[in-house]
Amino acid sequence: MAVDWEDLALGPCPSGTCVFLGDIGDNLKVRADYAIYRVPEPAVSSGVTDVAWERFPFEYPEGAKHNAEAIFMHSASGRLYLVTKQSAAHSEVYRFPLPFDAGRTATLERVTQLTVPTLTDGPVTAADVNVCGTGVLLRMYNRLVELVLPADETDFERIFSVEPISVPVGEEPV
DSSP states (O other), X not given: OOSOEEEEEEEEETTEEEEEEEEOOOTTSOOSOEEEEEEEOOOOOSSOOOOOOEEEXXXXXXXXXXXXXXXXXETTTTEEEEEEOOSSSOOEEEEOOSSOOTTSOEEOEEEEEOSOSOTTXXXXXXXXXXXXXXXXXXXXXXXXXXXXXXTTOOOGGGXXXXXXXXXXXXXXXX
């Protein structure tokens, strides 16, 4: 049963394209059962549609607890990333190990620590990658930033080390 759904991502899966749903919220940092749900992208219809789903439980390295509200998937690699929600510190990026396996609890792999949020920002509450896989948007309460992969770079994860670019956006009510 889902506890605290926060974000979703669209990406490749064995059936073609799937919706990945993040049951990743943990404001009090006490949960023992984080999970990602995968649902084949349903055809839009005028009625209610039953869909098959899979649940992929996970934990953080060394049993750490984190609150998170942001996931995104790199469509070329099929890598799912999670960004922690930090109030007074930089967010961390984790990736889900491949292949997805509903039969075991995966341990996320820590990728890096971001340079956002800064002391004047709200926490990261959403993220998405562009369709080309060369830019990531990170939404905070008070601003939106984009990380852009340099044109000559082929390693997607280098995107996390570039300087964030502010993108015009309205302020999100808290």
